[in-house]
Amino acid sequence: MKTRLASTLSLVLAASLVGFGLAPASAEEAAAPEPVPAAPVFDESTPTVDANATPDELPVMGDYAVSEFSAAAAEIDPELAEAAQRDLGLSTEEYLAQGEAATDGTTVLEALQERSAGVVGGRVTGTELTVYVTDPEAAALAESTGARVSYDAPPTAPEAEFEPAADLYSGQPYGSMVTNNSWYRCSTAFNGRALSGSGAYQTLTAGHCYKSAYPTLKALNFTKANDDDPKNSPKVTVGATLGSWVSGSPMYGNGADTALISIATGNFSPKSGLLAWGGGKGAPNSGAKKLVTTSTSTVAGAPICKTGSTSGWTCGRVTSVDQTTNVAGHLVNSIRSTACLIPGDSGGAAVVGTSAVGVNSSTTTSASCGQSGYQSGYAPMVSKRAGANNSVSGRLGGNWEPLVTVALVPKVTSLPANTRVFAGGTLSGTATNVASGNYLKIQFSGETKVRTAKIVNGKWSVSLAGLTPGTKSFTMRGAWGKWSIGAHVSGSLRIIAKPSVARYAGADRYATSVAISKAAYPSGAKTVFIATGANYPDALGAGPIAAKEHAPLLLTGKTLPASVTAELTRLKPSEIVIVGGTGAVPTSVGKALGKYAKKVTRLAGKDRFDTSRKLVKRGFPTSAPAVYVATGMNFPDALSTGAAAGAKARPVLLVNGARPLDATTKSFLKGLKTTSATITGGTGAVSSRIQNDLKAAGISTTRVSGGDRYATSEAIGRVSFPTFKTMYFATGQGFADALAGSAIAGARQTPLFIVPGSCVPGSMITDALNQGVTQVRLLGGTGVVSSAVGSLKRC
Secondary structure: OOOOOOOOOOOOOOOOOHHHOOOOOOHHHHHOOOOOOOOOHHHHOOOOEOOOOOOOOOOOOOOOOHHHHHHHHOOOOHHHHHHHHHHHOOOHHHHHHHHHHHHHHHHHHHHHHHHOOOEEEEEEEOOEEEEEEOOHHHHHHHHOOOOEEEOOOOOOOOOOOEEEOOEOOOOOOEEEEEEOOEEEEEOOOOEEEEOOOOOOEEEEEOHHHOOOOOOOEEEEEEOOOOOOOOOOOOOEEEEEEEEEEOOOOOEEEOEEEEEEEEEOOOOOOOOOOEOOHHHHOOOOOOOOEOOOOEEOOOOEOOEEEEEOOOOOOEEEEEEEEEEEEEEOOEEEEEEEEOOOOOOOOOOOEEEEOOEEEEEEEEEOOOOOOOOOOOOEEEEEOOOOOOOHHHOHHHHHOOOEEEOOOOOOEEEEOOOOOOOEEEOOOEEEEEEEOOOOOOEEEEEEOOOOOOEEEEOEOOEEEEEOOOOOOEEEEEEEEEEOOOOEOOOOEEEEEEEEOOOEEEEEOOOOHHHHHHHHHHHHOOOOOOEEEEEEOOOOOOOOOHHHHHHHOOOOEEEEOOOOOHHHHHHHHHHOOOEEEEEOOOOOOOHHHHHHHOOOOOEEEEEOOOOHHHHHHHHHHHHOOOOOOEEEEEEOOOOHHHHHHHHHHHHHOOOEEEEOOOOOOOHHHHHHHHHOOOOEEEEEOOOOOOOHHHHHHHHHOOOEEEEEOOOOHHHHHHHHHHHHOOOOOEEEEEEOOOOHHHHHHHHHHHHOOOOEEEEOOOOEOHHHHHHHHHHOOOEEEEEOOOOOOOHHHHOOOEO
């Protein structure tokens, strides 16, 4: 579970004491200990995450190419690399790739489980996530994240006898003193800080290491892992006082095996990094590296590695997550794995890739790591299992959080060059090298509160609600709970008044076309165009002609809707133009229309392209020097083109974009004396062959397109409207509302943009800010264009 243990991404981590710079200080170091850093400006409170501003999307699995982990592999401790190769048969790059896949898989799995009760478990194999589901809906949701799906039961580990992995002899890195030469030995896991007061440094260990009868905790100094008792070995010495147990923190059983030790900072300076141990063969602090970047739960199949004072670094595979383990009569919620873990390793750190996942808790054997058939257990750092004691986060997260190290690089991507943003909008951007589920804290000038953004798939966003118009500076920092660290990233923005919003909508597509007509022609109209609302081909070219004639475009079904007849009564047209043949608009509808106008004209061809030519001929009977050309085989590009063509008094000619330009169309353009054509849409919509055919016919061409239908829509608006103060928005998933809308947008010299329906692409918002847009008009009900579009929520 990629969440902070307390409330929010700070960014430093940890494991064994020595690996964190917790080795006994020398006399010089003790005299001048490293100062505790002052609390950063963001630390006065732990803010609530703005859930509404968090990117509304599921996390997804990535590609995890091994070559992408070469640089990170160079920073990994060579002894961990040796353990991964020895125990898992993985190169360092493969270990990191699979570890990141497991961390991402955990986040994906938990997000899926929050969305659907039909997601019952998961497992990673290499870098592939398998999600176990019980129904097709859950399966479709899982597949959308890049996971494969299985209807089998999720995996569990076999039952076995578990014992605490502790030792009543001398050990590393700390011991509870039994006698002067006898120590109850354990290891430590992750350094962290208390969330209250000034944030005292505390280190995490196993709860069963706590012995109330032996409160004296001393660092034990080794020359290598698994050395013997201090009284028998000159290679082990008793060091300075480590610290003392944090009252109320130790718990062993009832789901937990965790405890905290308050660090004696006069003796030790907590550092980030994990103790190497040399796989049991090297010095404990040889090659210590900053390995941990977040704290998460994990998933079956993940490559897990642990460090401890007896067996050093060992690795294995996670066999199950959140499985109850009976540890010498104490029930502990556990991550089970095949990694070797033996007495003295208790309390040490377990990681998957660079994620802290557990505290060394139990083992099925006390033998050496040369044997096979191990099962080991770890108290989870984070767990989705119900019950506060089932994870370190659940038990201690309100009082303590780990230190982690993250190369957080936040960027703002939502601001145009002029750094403007609409009041009530969002500030959004990217954050590199940060796992999904981490956070970014942002503070604006003039505000005492801190706004917090969740990072999902490397993206973040935060609401600007409450900020009044004017110039504001802001400062951003990564955070893992209360204690923020790392360099500030600052900037400024100018908040401008939000555009007014109006929605033109009715109970159905026909009533929506009526609502648009009422807004455009409140005093009536001489001419009205009528087209079917059941399909798009005939009406795609009608918008520009209707705009040219200052006429509304109304939609009809096989019978004339009551809302349309009422509007015709109000409009009192002299002529009604039916677009399309009787298969689209039946003869009976044509007869009914005769009641509302003296003249009823039908424009219909033998196919959609012929109908398009007849529309062009009506609007431009003698010549059309400049035309727009769009595919008639789909609707998105032509919808936005219609508004642009109407505004520029040019026709839209529909073509079959996949075929060469036919002789009839060539002849038609020649008759219109056309000399230039603007092609809207990419070559997948209108082929390069058609563009070449137009050029061969002596017609100069320009293509306007984008990466998808929305980007093409924006490109059409940007090219066709050098300035505009109003934007019309319609869904890009349907055609009906935009058919009628293209006529009003074109008549009002205003672009029409198609959008996903629940948000506005960021580049369109940038256009709105650059243009100083003051009005937004929504076409259709909230079911097709949500209120979020009106509020200019960024996609």
